[in-house]
Amino acid sequence: xxxxxxxxxxxxxxxxxxxxxxxxxxxxxxxxxxxxxxxxxxxxxxxxxxxxxxxxxxxxxxxxxxxxxxxxxxxxxxxxxxxxxxxxxxxxxxxxxxxxxxxxxxxxxxxxxxxxxxxxxxxxxxxxxxxxxxxxxxxxxxxxxxxxxxxxxxxxxxxxxxxxxxxxxxxxxxxxxxxxxxxxxxxxxxxxxxxxxxxxxxxxxxxxxxxxxxxxxxxxxxxxxxxxxxxxxxxxxxxxxxxxxxxxxxxxxxxxxxxxxxxxxxxxxxxxxxxxxxxxxxxxxxxxxxxxxxxxxxxxxxxxxxxxxxxxxxxxxxxxxxxxxxxxxxxxxxxxxxxxxxxxxxxxxxxxxxxxxxxxxxxxxxxxxxxxxxxxxxxxxxxxxxxxxxxxxxxxxxxx
Amino acid sequence: xxxxxxxxxxxxxxxxxxxxxxxxxxxxxxxxxxxxxxxxxxxxxxxxxxxxxxxxxxxxxxxxxxxxxxxxxxxxxxxxxxxxxxxxxxxxxxxxxxxxxxxxxxxxxxxxxxxxxxxxxxxxxxxxxxxxxxxxxxxxxx
Numbered sequence: 001x002x003x004x005x006x007x008x009x010x011x012x013x014x015x016x017x018x019x020x021x022x023x024x025x026x027x028x029x030x031x032x033x034x035x036x037x038x039x040x041x042x043x044x045x046x047x048x049x050x051x052x053x054x055x056x057x058x059x060x061x062x063x064x065x066x067x068x069x070x071x072x073x074x075x076x077x078x079x080x081x082x083x084x085x086x087x088x089x090x091x092x093x094x095x096x097x098x099x100x101x102x103x104x105x106x107x108x109x110x111x112x113x114x115x116x117x118x119x120x121x122x123x124x125x126x127x128x129x130x131x132x133x134x135x136x137x138x139x140x141x142x143x144x145x146x147x148x149x150x151x152x153x154x155x156x157x158x159x160x161x162x163x164x165x166x167x168x169x170x171x172x173x174x175x176x177x178x179x180x181x182x183x184x185x186x187x188x189x190x191x192x193x194x195x196x197x198x199x200x201x202x203x204x205x206x207x208x209x210x211x212x213x214x215x216x217x218x219x220x221x222x223x224x225x226x227x228x229x230x231x232x233x234x235x236x237x238x239x240x241x242x243x244x245x246x247x248x249x250x251x252x253x254x255x256x257x258x259x260x261x262x263x264x265x266x267x268x269x270x271x272x273x274x275x276x277x278x279x280x281x282x283x284x285x286x287x288x289x290x291x292x293x294x295x296x297x298x299x300x301x302x303x304x305x306x307x308x309x310x311x312x313x314x315x316x317x318x319x320x321x322x323x324x325x326x327x328x329x330x331x332x333x334x335x336x337x338x339x340x341x342x343x344x345x346x347x348x349x350x351x352x353x354x355x356x357x358x359x360x361x362x363x364x365x366x367x368x369x370x371x372x373x374x375x376x377x378x379x380x381x382x383x384x385x386x387x388x389x390x391x392x393x394x395x396x397x398x399x400x
Numbered sequence: 401x402x403x404x405x406x407x408x409x410x411x412x413x414x415x416x417x418x419x420x421x422x423x424x425x426x427x428x429x430x431x432x433x434x435x436x437x438x439x440x441x442x443x444x445x446x447x448x449x450x451x452x453x454x455x456x457x458x459x460x461x462x463x464x465x466x467x468x469x470x471x472x473x474x475x476x477x478x479x480x481x482x483x484x485x486x487x488x489x490x491x492x493x494x495x496x497x498x499x500x501x502x503x504x505x506x507x508x509x510x511x512x513x514x515x516x517x518x519x520x521x522x523x524x525x526x527x528x529x530x531x532x533x534x535x536x537x538x539x540x541x542x
């Protein structure tokens with residue numbers, strides 16, 4: 001039995017490009033959710049250099065409400081012909097989902113319940129009725145008797161943040177919207193990204209409003225994807241000999257609110273992001289300045305600015321300056337969302353946490369091609385729930 | 401004194417489930433009052449009504465009539481909610497801080513005075529074919 005302090009490595013990964021998992025040119029679906037995920041899982045195992053028989057645990061992200069197949073985790077393991085002595089289950093916690101699947105898979109490994117664990121999932125919803133996902137989102141981010149009846153979707157809460165932030169710090173929509181342009185510039189270099197055509201600030205500002213002041217390109221689009229990460233202990237990764245990355249630190253905090261508290265508080269401060277990230281950095285023995293790149297869960301332009309401020313990259317009210325000064329671009333001092341993030345890499349909500357970790361691994365292994373951050377040794381990942389009421393943070397480093 | 405009542409012609413978008421915990425609140429709305437539960441032990445005001453006080457986990461409450469006076473904390477107009485939520489088009493929502501110290505999210509009614517952050521606003525009761533709900537609007541001119 002390994003010591004409980006075993007560090008956990010990501011030893012293999014595979015992901016589909018984010019977009020629409022639907023029909024071929026002949027109109028026939030290439031497959032259903034389990035088919036897409038089976039192919040991705042098989043590729044991830046191959047990438048890790050292990051077989052299905054080696055897998056001891058599999059933590060799935062819960063499917064969106066448009067998925068017909070239920071009992072998905074065990075159904076999926078039957079598709080793959082894998083038996084497990086560890087845990088096989090689905091987890092679902094809104095935007096935290098992908099990160100939680102990873103976190104539980106990592107705990108399976110660090111506790112010795114699994115030698116090899118998968119964190120994986122599929123989202124196939126863009127061909128379904130959009131109102132199903134919207135209605136689900138509305139009920140997930142609001143009290144069903146006292147908030148949801150007003151029809152506020154998850155991104156509506158970020159719009160409320162945006163309006164308040166603009167007023168508190170005298171910041172314009174255009175200054176915030178620059179995040180969308182930067183995201184697209186990064187996504188243009190990412191073969192997994194949903195949107196790769198460069199866009200201008202004028203184009204962003206000219207789109208129809210979705211949740212005012214945010215328009216179509218300042219919020220995420222519907223997106224499908226499938227992804228699988230393979231985890232083992234760090235020593236196992238060394239024995240296997242392939243290139244891998246390790247979890248250096250981890251932190252979580254929930255502030256005890258669901259979207260807003262019933263007593264006034266600073267809604268745009270995101271204290272959970274500050275605390276969870278601080279915990280993860282402390283565990284890693286690193287300072288924020290030592291982090292080479294950041295994959296931060298940010299469905300809307302404003303969210304990226306608020307979370308960069310919350311974790312201490314910039315003073316309150318000044319996060320937008322990073323865009324005009326280039327600090328958070330690929331070649332800047334603190335590259336943020338090198339993948340293109342939720343806005344352009346794409347945002348299948350349950351999978352975004354896993355795609356963020358995937359990007360950090362690509363960067364740390366030097367596999368990011370034209371969007372490679374030079375000499376990247378450490379990456380910080382966050383995912384969140386609600387209006388960043390909860391944050392799960394991981395610091396990932398190169399396994400040397 | 402009772403709060404203003406505005407009639408909206410459409411049903412509430414989600415069926416409201418009245419329970420032993422919330423019945424006093426909904427009955428209050430029907431009588432023109434917006435009632436806030438106050439914990440009998442620690443005096444904390446809460447909203448929405450709940451079974452236990454989030455401050456001290458005590459389970460007895462008294463009810464306080466809100467004045468209806470509030471300050472606008474933030475607002476947005478929503479263009480992508482499913483059709484059944486669009487009682488008014490476009491749907492507007494606001495976070496307001498009641499003078500009693502309670503923050504809540506609610507519908508923002510259209511008004512010829514454009515709402516701005518920090519402005520005084522007031523709670524109104526909305527009457528629907530299937531019952532009462534509530535909203536906010538810029539405060540009446542004195």
